[in-house]
Amino acid sequence: MIAVTGATGHLGRLVIDQLLRKVPATQVVAVVRSPDKARDLAERGVQVRQGDYEKPATLDAAFQGIDSLLLISSNEVGKRLRQHEAAIAAAKKAGVQHITYTSLLHADTSGLSLAPEHLATEKALRASGIPFTLLRNGWYLENYTENLGSALQHGVLLGAAKEGRIAAAARADFAAAAVAVLTTPGQxxxxxxxxxxxxxxxxxLAAEVSRQSGKPVAYNDLPQDQYEETLRGFGLPGPVAQMLASADAGIARGELDDRSGELRRLIGRATTPLAQAVSVGLKGA
Incomplete structure (x- = not known):
């Protein structure tokens, strides 16, 4: 039995979809905070169980009978470590045999503000004694392509990444990596x-958006503190604005660049090109 936490999230749904192409639905468990949001998964034969990182008792029940667990990291920055530790403890109590965790690219050396919680979760996994695999995911292409409407309207993309390169891939690529690990022995x-x-x-990125849309779009690089203040001005909560501006500073340092090709080798195909992701994003803009 394979369980996926956060199964109604963007990544979780893609993992479930791809898992069902490889294993029977009767072997897949969707662990979700709100089962009502997973009715479509239940209709496909997936077993839906309530499991809330903030309610450890629900995790104890959700993980019963599970052999392999995909622990998709929580999206609640600042609460992640406590939530992940609760999930790991529940998995150990339930006798889970293997945990695959979605961490952060180069978490052990990264200077990104997101890294410490991921690295601490990795240490908790090691301390648990449960066999594990780490999927250190880079940035999603969708971080940039799902909200292109503003860039088209104003003719500008804002950031503080300077000339740093971003080795982003589509969520579907990272989902395929998770499925490959979940369905291949010896991980x-x-x-x-x-x-x-x-x-x-x-x-x-701005040049590609401009090329495909036929509208002029430029990249305006700002100092990190000015970018953070601009994001706050757009209505983003302070911690989110700080995290995004810090991430861009990390990009400028090369923190999200990677040429290893591990994702391509793991999924057995090329990763999604930027042009394809921009094309999809523009259709929804």
Missing amino acids: EGKVYELAGDSPFTMAE
């Missing part, structure tokens, strides 16, 4: 640094 102890095949700069 225990492996650490995968996962990133897209063709790193790009923000200026190159």
